[in-house]
Amino acid sequence: MTTVLIVTHSKDNQSIPLVLKAIAEQGGKAFRFDTDRFPTEIQLDVYYGKGIQRLILASAQGKLDLSDVSAVWYRRIGIGRRIPTTMNPQLRQASVQESRTTIQGMIASLQAFHLDQLPHIRRAENKQLQLQMARELGLDIPPTLITNNPQAVREFAKDCKEGLVTKMLSSFAIYEEGQQKVVFTNPVTAEDLDNLDGLSFCPMTFQENIPKALELRTTIVGQRAFTAAIDSQTNEQARHDWRRQGIALLDAWQPYVLPLDVEEKLLELMARFRLNYGAIDLILTPDGRYVFLEVNPVGEFFWLEQYPGLPISKAIADLLLGQLHK
Incomplete structure (x- = not known):
């Protein structure tokens, strides 16, 4: 057995x-x-x-x-x-x-x-490398600046007509009075641009805000891709990061079919990282562009099986039991 x-x-x-x-x-x-x-x-x-x-x-x-x-x-x-x-x-x-x-x-x-192999997972967790590889494969990515230089942020903001958002490259939480507070993607305001001194203590990642028709989550298992979509813009608090209202939006996810060329590029990205599994976040813009955000080599999937009904756990079992090995 x-x-x-x-x-x-x-x-x-x-x-x-x-x-x-x-x-x-x-x-x-x-x-x-x-x-x-x-x-x-x-x-x-x-x-x-x-x-x-x-x-x-x-x-x-x-x-x-x-x-x-x-x-x-x-x-x-x-x-x-x-x-x-x-x-x-x-x-x-x-x-x-x-x-x-x-x-x-x-x-x-x-x-x-x-x-997957732990060294492959650790390498793939590098979001800077993800963006570089995605761009090389022809995937659309957000204009991105990673810096601890306040003036560079202000110059970058001038070129971003849709405004800026900021995020962290690492995953962590802040605890206040015993409560866990996750750092989500947040918009950058004009006031924020005037108060960037904290960058001297911690670099941050800034991206041009990408207009959203839908947010997509593509889960890759071997050579199979399972995609679900959500209209995060229907919830004011989820407009910049659907995770902020993840529980409230659970049953709003729907199955989605990616264009074949986009799916093939995502599979090639996984192959370059030598990964069999990954959870990929994308944005579908109002003008029909698919914008790659990131891949989580050990990302979550359980709610996508419960609500859109994507058979991800079966695909994982297939792979582990040898039916879909490369």
Whole structure:
């Protein structure tokens, strides 16, 4: 029986049970590795001897002989999160680092199909490289400036007739009074242009605002592309970033068919990054242009299966079980 190792953490979302179900329906077996439970609750034995190697992962699910794993789905990671915070900070950091190195080495050593290889994921997360490659492939991209130079921003703004938006290249959240606040894409006002001194402490990304007829999410799985569309302009708070009203707009997503030439360029982009999976954001402008924004190599998909009904989890299971391997 084909065995899939799912690398995730215990607080991951509905994506995991969706794919687990799809794997089971096709006769496969999956082992869920919640990395936040390592090393406090999950044990790993890696033994290399003369002519012998033994790799055993043991959790509440049971024991998994890692030599039986034929495919790895790299979803999320949270190694060492349950190591007590009461430990000496230096010792705790050393424990977390050693745990990470152990698990990353274990994953890299598995002679199996990887969705996707971690070095490929990390390289593809570079949004500057994404824009460069997309432009080379002939995809339309927003005029973009990444800088810590206030004067460069002001000069750039003069050339952007539709105005500016700003975003971050990295993903992070700010916590205030215990509440998580995500940094979304935001418009840049005239007042903002007069107050750019903060750039000396942190560079930012500025793009020309792109008018939106629809926002598109294309999920690539192997050689298959699943696209859904939403009219984010119907919600005032979602006009610059649909994620700001993601829950309110969940049931507004609809299936969408991309032009073949655009889909082919997206598939070529994935091939250049050596990725089998990616969630790609685009804008369809009122004059019919498809503008590439970014690709998330481990992006979410679960709501697209629930509302537009795109069979993404089945496609992932197909790929992991070998039916769609390149």
